[in-house]
Amino acid sequence: MRDTRDEAPFTPPSRPAKDGSPKFGRLLVVLVLALLLVVAITFGSEAYFS
DSSP states (O other): OOOGGGTSOOOOOOOOTTTTOOOHHHHHHHHHHHHHHHHHHHHHHHHHHO
16 A cells, blocks of 8 residues: 655745855854954953053
């Protein structure tokens, strides 16, 4: 006895076109903000300890 699922071709589940694509703009903004935070901490600690 054959399974009826053998008759239908395999169709992968549909996903949005941009799902999983890297978001370089957002990553760039986060890196710039992290850099500004490090610079602010550096200048703040230099002003505080000297």
